[in-house]
Amino acid sequence: MKGVLLMKRRRDKGGGPVLAPGRAVWLKGLVALTILVLHAPIVVMMVFSFNNSRRNVVWRGFTTKYYEQAFNDPALLEALINSLTIAVISTFLSLIIGALAALMLWRFRFPGKGAFEGAMALPLVVPDICMGVAMMVFFASIGWPSHLPWPLSLSNIIAAHVAFSFPFVAVVVRARLAHFNREWEEAARDLGASEWRILMDILLPFLKPALIAGALLAFTLSLDDFVVTFFTSGPETVTLPVKIYSMVRFSVTPKVNAASTILILLTVVATLIATRLQRPEETARAEMAAQGGGQG
């Protein structure tokens, strides 16, 4: 109704030149500004990791000494190694558990399937902080040993990371399975292939892009996680984000910028490797965002 009135008023004024959508200068300006605002702080942060000034407020010349300091800081190095170890192991476990769960949900009818699917969606929607404190309470209550030798000392963090990563892997793998032609499987079965043979020779090659996307997703989710790790880890096991967090609270020096830049580069390298292995437009996070749009 309101629209009709608006249209009438417009007509009375003789309408106006109708441009093709998306031509307006202010719209383009807004997009440019948004992209600038999204990227500028990060670019500046990275640039200032090379700043030759401890207070790091104004530019005082180029130096790489804060990277040297970062790499010679045993605590920071330990955090980096912990982060990578956790990310690699939890990616491996999430990939196997997530892909198998996706295959099961795709293939079988079973009682309680809806409940299981609902429960699998939970880690995708439960706030990080709730999951973090749940892990903290759980590991404290069951008395998970806290003084294990490395890398077993990382086991509680790995368990938590797998718990929030594998449902994402399952979502990505299931999305790909939806496009699988069941006739290939039937043909193989008719020709006498075993379950194992079908899995290895038909399903896995078909799923390869989804597995790479899922692995990348699990790896970056683990590497980036701060909140859950912060609550799960004891005082002795520190990951890079947790270490950076405590550095940020303590003092803001170019060393923090250097450590942050290293973490960004690690994610970038992982992404580049993964996109090399698959087609670039199928990046995992796009899939995640699409799924998130569908599910939560």
Added chain:
Amino acid sequence: MESWRRHPLVFWAMGLPGIFWLIVFFLVPLGFVWLMSFGEKRGIVDIAITGTLENYLRAFDPVYLGILFKTVRISLIVTLLCIVIGYPVAYVIAFSPPKVRTWLLLAIMLPFWINMLIRTYALIAVFRTRGYVNFTLEWLYGLLRLDALFGPFQPLPMLYNEFAVIFGIVYVFLPFAVLPMYAAIERLDRSLLEAAADLGASRFHTFLTITLPLTRSGIASAVLLVFIPALGSFLIPELLGGPNAYMIGNVIAAQFKKANDWPFGAALSFLLMYATFAILAVRPLLVRRAAKGEGAR
């Protein structure tokens, strides 16, 4: 799809790891917190599960009720800003030539790959008293010779308040809002827009009566993708807000890390989860209504 009874061994081999992990390292931990929320603190580490509702009642204490309201208010403002900024951005991207579109999408998506902690930290350098915004303002102040009028430049306090928290959450979650709205606008039938233009509708009118109603489901997805994580924010208010702008996530964290009142923290944690589930439960209604509206046209 076949019944699990036909190949029970294959079924269990595929399903057991996931079922095990989900139960042991997710549902049981949540169950512990749920039980604890009905408990009482007895001494430093002793917690007795007595079935009390005290912890939930405490959440309605004016202090915490105020923080709950503030959390909802901040999340609503953030969601509104993300939609208002994100929609035009999504619109321009969807109507760009394919080559430009890929680059613009990449530019919006790139921050996804960067750790939230680092992105929040990067904002501190922008907003602090001796940060880039204040430097720019100081420079403009000197340029316009305002110091002769109003005295020396006073840096704006932009950190450790609600403004910083709202900016921070919008900054981190804007890409989440752009993507579903972009997908919805991209799916739009362009011939409808041409028809409207042929019939003499202005661009604004076309937008209001065609584009906007037909992309409602994208907006609904964007609202949920921003509002839910905003509600559970912990890191951003912790780093950018400080005690003045604490949200419910910070109060939960404080119960576990500082105040050492786990039962109360557990109750708050479950209230936050119930709120999240309630919003998710509304989602199908929201989207169905949007889809119905789209179908009717």
